Amino acid sequence: MPVDTRSTHNDLPVPDPANDINEDIPRIGDAIEAIGTLIKLVQDGVAGSAADAHEHAIDDIQGLNDALAALSAAIAALDVPSLAALDDVDVSSATNGMVLLYLGSAWQAAKIAAENVTVGVDSSVAAELAAINLALGNFAQAITDLGALAVKDQIGTGDVKADEVRAELETEVKTRISEDNEPEFYDPVADAWNKFSSSTGSPVGSAAPWFSDIAPNAFWVVVKDVGQVFSRGAFPQLLDAYAPERTVVITSGSAVVTGIGSANGFAAGMAVEGAGIPAGATVLSVDAADQVTLSTAATANGTICRVFPYGNGDGLTTANFPDFAGRYLRGWDPGATVNPDMAGTLGTQEDAMQRITGSADQPYSGRAPHAPSRYEGAFSGEDGVHVGAEGSAGTNVIINFDSGNSPGAKVSDTETRGKSLIAIWIVKVADGVDDPAILTAANVLQDLADTVSKSSANEAEVAKMFGVGQTWKDMTALRAKDVVYQNTSDKPIEIYVTVFGSGSTLSTTRGSLSVSADNVTFIDRFITSGGMSGGGFGIVVPPGWYYMFSPINFQYWMELS
Structure with a gap:
């Protein structure tokens, strides 16, 4: 309660130092x-x-x-x-x-710090989180156990040689299929998984001349048509090779794409796809090393795009191969030093003939025309040749030029080209193991693993055989008459019981060693009869079966187990 201090006049409440x-x-x-x-x-x-x-x-x-x-x-x-x-x-x-x-x-x-804030967690939520953590831990342990079990099943545990083979397989030829569905092998030195080389190491997207109209295997495709396309779904690796995803900044309402990395190789007219980029958009201009302007403004913000130097097919399910048909393969010149006409871009370049110039003239002298007296460039002639009657009217000097008339010239009416050999181009569209050496080594290792596995299976079957790994044990002190016992092992066992009668003569009551599959119906093997001297008898008990001795006393009870 506050201290209720009052004013001298009119009894008004006033503040008190003791109050908050x-x-x-x-x-x-x-x-x-x-x-x-x-x-x-x-x-x-x-x-x-x-x-x-x-x-x-x-x-x-x-x-x-x-x-x-x-x-x-x-x-x-x-x-x-x-x-x-x-x-x-x-x-x-x-x-x-x-x-x-x-x-x-x-x-x-x-200032408020995290340690000064206490957030309550509902007990049910905490229990759910604990259950999830436990499940994750069990899952990780299960994966570990399965891996160990798989190795054991493949190699077996027979002897030291099997262990050596297991170590060899684990450290040097461990393989897997990666998340992107590619075969990989484990390098224990680098502690890393590497992709198998294929087709002598050719990466997806490689092109090579080929002298057959049939591709060498399923990893290559013959490319011979102008505008030929491939399926993006069937060959995603090829799509990533031709038009890799680029991290960029796409702003809604703007046609400018920034942060595109290196714009070298991009050219006006190349198709562009990405989140927020309208269908049919192309590069309008290359503004800087990390910026391009598109032909249309973006409709939403985005961070990923693809630029297609060779065409984006239908813009959805296909994309274009490079047009190899009738073209030479020419190295990219980013600095436009050797190939200035392409201005450092990728793509196709149309044919052209380097301009050839020249001139020929004859100073006018008022006389009949003569052959030119001065030649430059591609023209040549003989000075002083009279080509018309002197003083005759209407006489002209005609100079013709045809590069085909040059000595040894080889010309075409349709193109300019060098010496060529016509062949088919093939393109690597997918990756896989097709190197014969690798396949041979893999087959040998697989055969070895199969052999070891079969050997291990045989060892397991032999281990289940009656008498293998079993010894005779004296069970006299652990067994009693009229008591049912069960063979709980995974292989048959043998029971051997001996009896003696009073005065070296057996009782007139017979004893029996009995077995049963269901502990209900027993099969008896009689080992005594009235008037016989003592002796012993045995019986084999299958796995899971029951056995007992009754109704007389026994002297010794032995079991092979």
């Missing part, structure tokens, strides 16, 4: 409300003592000075302390963004 500020604020509000009431009373009294137009000095109004003095005193007594004036508050280091935290034994200005 949150306790005194309501009391101050009550005081202000009471002061307002007093002022209203004064106003009513003044209004009742004279008319509005009646004028008097304040001193002439009885009681007004006293009321105003009381009001002034009450206002002066309102001492509202600041946070800094409170004993248990330290705000000396307070800045914008700080809050009051109770640290130690005082309220202090501080």
Whole structure:
């Protein structure tokens, strides 16, 4: 409870140093409300003592000075302390963004830190998280156990040689199929998984001339048609090789794509695809090494795009191979040093013939035309040859040029080309193991693993045979007559019991060694009969069967198990 200190006049509540500020604020509000009431009373009294137009000095109004003095005193007594004036508050280091935290034994200005925030977790949620963690742990252990079991099943545990083979297989020829469905082998030195080389190491996207219209295997495709396309779904690796995904900045409403990495090789007209990029968009211009402008503005923000140097097919399920048909393969020249016409871009380049120039002239002399006296470039001639009658009217000098007339020239009416050999191009469209050496080694290892596995299986079958790994044991002290026992092992056992009668003569009551498959119906083997001397008999008990000896006493009980 707050200390209820009151003013000398009118019994108004005033702040007390012993109170917290949150306790005194309501009391101050009550005081202000009471002061307002007093002022209203004064106003009513003044209004009742004279008319509005009646004028008097304040001193002439009885009681007004006293009321105003009381009001002034009450206002002066309102001492509202600041946070800094409170004993248990330290705000000396307070800045914008700080809050009051109770640290130690005082309220202090501080920024909220994670350790100062306590978030409750529902017990059911905590239980679910614990169950998930347990399941994940069990799953990881199961994977480990399955891996160990797989190795054991493949190699076996016969002897030291099997262990050596297991170690060899584990460390040097461990293989797997990766998440992108590619075969990989484990390199224990680098502690890393590597992809098998295939087709003498040719990566997907490689092209090579081929002198047959049939591809060498399923990893290559014959490319011979202009505009030939491939399936993106069937050959995703080829799509990534021709048009790899690039991390970029695509802004909705803008045709500018930034952060594209190296724009070398991009050219106007190349198809572009990506989230937020409308279908049919192409490169309009290459603005900088990391920026291009598209032919149309993006409709949404995005971060991934593909640029198709050779065409994007139908824009959805197919994409284009390079057009090999009738073209030479020419190395990319990013700096446009050797091939300035391509301006450092990738793609196809149309044929052209380097310009050949020349001139020939004969200064006009007013006489009949003669052969030119000056030749430049591709033209040549003999000076001083008279080509027309001197002074004859209408005579012209005709100079013809045909590069085919040059000695030894080889020309074409349709193109400019070098010496060529016409062949078919093939493209590597998928990866796989087709190297004969690798396949041979893999087959040998597989044969070895199969042999070891069969050997292990044979060892397991032999181990189940009756008498293998079994020894005779004296069970006399552990067995009793008329008690049923069960063979709980995975192989047959043999029971051998001996008996002796009083005075070297057996009792007239016969004993029997019995077995049963169901512990209900027993098959008896009698080992005694009246008047016979002592002896012993045995019986084989299959796995899972029951056995007992009854009803007479026995001398020895032996078991082969």
